[in-house]
Amino acid sequence: MAHAHSLRVVFLGSGSSGNAAAITDGTTTVLVDCGFSAREVAQRLSTANISPRSVCAVLVTHEHVDHVRGVGVFARRHATQCAVLATAGTRSRAALDTGAMCVEVVRAGKPTRVGTLDVLPFSTSHDAAEPVGFRIDSCGSAIGIATDTGVLTDEAAEALQGVDILCLESNHDVGMLEHGPYPAFLKRRIRSHAGHLSNADAADALSRLASDRLVAVFALHRSRTNNTAELAAAALRVRAQELGLGVPIVVASQHGVCDSHPPQGSLFPEAATRE
Ligand SMILES: [Zn+2]
Numbered sequence: 178m179a180h181a182h183s184l185r186v187v188f189l190g191s192g193s194s195g196n197a198a199a200i201t202d203g204t205t206t207v208l209v210d211c212g213f214s215a216r217e218v219a220q221r222l223s224t225a226n227i228s229p230r231s232v233c234a235v236l237v238t239h240e241h242v243d244h245v246r247g248v249g250v251f252a253r254r255h256a257t258q259c260a261v262l263a264t265a266g267t268r269s270r271a272a273l274d275t276g277a278m279c280v281e282v283v284r285a286g287k288p289t290r291v292g293t294l295d296v297l298p299f300s301t302s303h304d305a306a307e308p309v310g311f312r313i314d315s316c317g318s319a320i321g322i323a324t325d326t327g328v329l330t331d332e333a334a335e336a337l338q339g340v341d342i343l344c345l346e347s348n349h350d351v352g353m354l355e356h357g358p359y360p361a362f363l364k365r366r367i368r369s370h371a372g373h374l375s376n377a378d379a380a381d382a383l384s385r386l387a388s389d390r391l392v393a394v395f396a397l398h399r400s401r402t403n404n405t406a407e408l409a410a411a412a413l414r415v416r417a418q419e420l421g422l423g424v425p426i427v428v429a430s431q432h433g434v435c436d437s438h439p440p441q442g443s444l445f446p447e448a449a450t451r452e
């Protein structure tokens with residue numbers, strides 16, 4: 178089956194225990210984050226029929242361990258020429274530079290090219306040294322990933338305009354977080370501008386970023402304590418309906434692989450027909 182959009186994203190896992198996504202246009206394959214062990218990432222790639230050896234770069238969003246756990250070993254073990262791209266702040270805080278691995282420094286707002294992919298890092302708002310999200314373009318289609326961010330920054334909103342596949346953090350339901358077991362300081366941190374997007378925040382982000390090009394929305398980094406897949410999907414589905422968007426909403430899971438070709442794991446395959 179032919180797809181109007183040539184870029185494919187596979188979430189290998191998403192959540193506080195580990196994050197990694199593979200993005201490919203069929204020619205160039207990159208990872209965004211490598212937050213599981215290298216072995217685990219390789220196994221999950223194989224599940225999605227992607228060879229770990231085809232990965233030519235790991236793009237790192239920030240230094241938290243659920244995003245960088247396997248970067249070093251993966252880059253050394255599974256690819257002969259696997260680059261690691263990170264901001265200077267992420268590189269130093271995560272101690273990514275070792276003798277065996279060289280990090281290419283990227284900067285928010287400065288586009289770069291990886292094989293056949295155009296990569297645009299953009300600033301996110303998170304309690305990390307120099308966190309970024311990524312927009313990736315190839316052959317007229319685009320994927321945007323914004324996770325681990327307390328707010329959708331104006332820069333992110335600008336970078337993510339007109340993407341075909343929109344991947345937004347839907348970390349928590351505000352009510353579940355407030356009434357849940359987390360200590361007060363942690364609740365404050367999660368809800369702060371340097372924390373994580375809630376389901377409602379993700380819905381508001383969808384309003385800012387919706388366009389005729391949109392073909393799928395992925396919800397990322399769902400908390401197992403302070404959210405459910407149903408709540409995360411419902412918030413985006415309701416907003417999509419209000420916007421007249423007939424796009425699948427897919428909640429990425431911590432343990433399973435989630436593919437854009439076709440969207441799998443979708444709770445609500447058709448949110449609405451266009452009015
Ligand atoms: Zn995280």
Ligand SMILES: [Zn+2]
Binds near residue numbers: 239241303305325
């Ligand atoms: Zn983080």
